[in-house]
Amino acid sequence: MDIVSVTGLVKRYDDLLALDHFNLNIPQGEIFGLLGPNGSGKTTTINCILSLLTYDRGSISLFGEPMSPTRYDLKRRIGVVPQQVAVFNELTVRENIDYFCSLYVSDRARRRMLVDEAIEFVGLEEFARFRPKKLSGGLLRRLNIACGIAHKPELIFFDEPTVAVDPQSRNAILSGITRLRDEGATVVYTSHYMEEIEQICDRVMIMDHGVSLVQGTCDELKRSIKMGERIVVELEAELPDRDLERLRALPHVLAVDVEGDLLSVTCEPSEHNLTDVIAALRAANARLGRITCAPPTLNDVFLEITGRELRD
């Protein structure tokens, strides 16, 4: 059974079509990544699913049942970690987590246990009596997460939870999300950091202008494009145009770009791409520096589909 099922969703903001017959299905127990540039419709999708936004057309089901603003029974099974840190500055860390947990769990004894677990989960034990103003950006994000997951929801939405977070806190957050999945939760994760998506998501949907461009596992997405690898060579001297043309004429080469002293050669999947490129450069008497060879990224997937960079 799909935990989240969205069919033909249309959402307009006046003249702007934010979601255009959007479809989404997320099975239980996976981390599903929504990847797209700012304004692509990720947050709008989540807000529609949560009934925070009305929509013009389509249907949304959660846990196999239609979702509506008054389906508090369904809402109680959901956790949300919003993009903005949304906590009470006047309350301590523990009081904040306890309050947001109380919106889902009324039993005080059970809540005390859940709050303790949430504090431990995000590593805020030392800061339980602190007020949010005393916390760093990374610790605030952790508090934001604890407030969203303390009631042990079955479905959790993370909306760009690592924005403006230091690397140490980011790693802690990402490993925490993986643990939640391992404990049985279904996670919807939105970000425009493709490295994070690749790191933790079981399946990914790339969206732009309110439509789903492609979805699958990261490997499936990367295999779905023509590009197989990118070879980047550091050159000590500029390469003449005729040698660049010779490189472009090599079999399996899709594109050749020069940026400063870096030569980037994008190739189709092939076993001999690297040796072919190096042979061609040696034939051109080019003096070579460092050479790297990397498989395609999700940005390459997005670039090939849309002709734009994800971060454009």
Added chain:
Amino acid sequence: MWTTFKITVKTALRTPSVVIWTLLFPIVLATVFNFMFESLRAKDSIDPVPVAVVDDGAWDDSPFSEVIDELVEGDEPLFDVQTAKTEDAARELLLSGAVDGVYMADEAGDPHLLLAPENSSVHTAGDNATYEVNRSIIEVVASSYLQNRALIDRIAAENPLLFTDPEAIEQALTQNVEVNEISLTHSQPDQTVRYYYALLGMASMFAAQVAEGMVCRLQPTTSDLGARRSISGTSRVRLLLSTLAACWLVSTAFLGIALLYICTTGNIDFAGREPICLLGITAASLFSTCLGALIGALPIKGGADARSGILTMLTCLLAVFAGLYGQPTMELADSIAQACPAAMWINPVSLIRDVFYSIYYYDAFEPFALRALMCIALAAVAFAASAVFFRRQSYEHL
């Protein structure tokens, strides 16, 4: 619901602006009023009148000196007497302003009176009103003595047998003029209390800020917290009700403290009707809470700050028409009340002011009950409107 109620109370108590404007501001302003009205209240009790007597042989032999001696004795002496050896010395005391009049006696024992001349500095310096009162007292004492003396002389000439009946003589000498202070109102009337009641009305409006801020935190359109709470597993109506209940409690407590402060430091005596005052506070804070909820739920752009600005502006403006800012605005409020009595029932500051006014001035409870009921009715209207706005708002942001 209980947790929302609890954290709303905690949050309000830990928000400096709430504590400053709702609790400290009325206390500070009441303290300012106390200082302002201290001198006015002091005039209610009469200080002993400073007089001089010319202590020569004639004064010692005069029966009038005994009358003055009697008036100097007791817990509340009428005169503060200074003794001068000669008339010139007494005149100097008078001209220097040390005394307001001089008594002396002639050889026949009859009293004579010296008062400061009209062009004297005594008339212009200091508190002229006090001088005029003192001067009247000095004159009345002397003239009363002379009248009694004339009466006794006439009895002696026309009906000397009456002296065998001391009671008749005493009755004849007693001026059957009895002045009783009676109050037409439940409490001792005091002009200054109006300012304190207008202040309570204004404080109630400031208390509306508590509810306004808290309702903003419930709405997805005005705060991230509102968005987060809107998608939680608790219904928005329950969140709204428990939040408003907490705001009502905080407002009632803060206004109750302000009232207690005013009653104790401003010496406003409700003559045993303090429990009714608490009822008034409860009704007033209910009204202000619902009004704050209405402003907080208004479907306007600009977030919580814009709504707070509207409420502050409204509070200050309505306080003008309730007469908070001194005599001119008090006269304006009176004029409006005469021209359009309904305005006093619609203006929240005036209405809340009049709730306390009716406790203070009326013997009957009906005027208070009517105004308290009006507060509750307006609260119900404000709550209904806020609930409609609250429900209709959706989170329409990209």
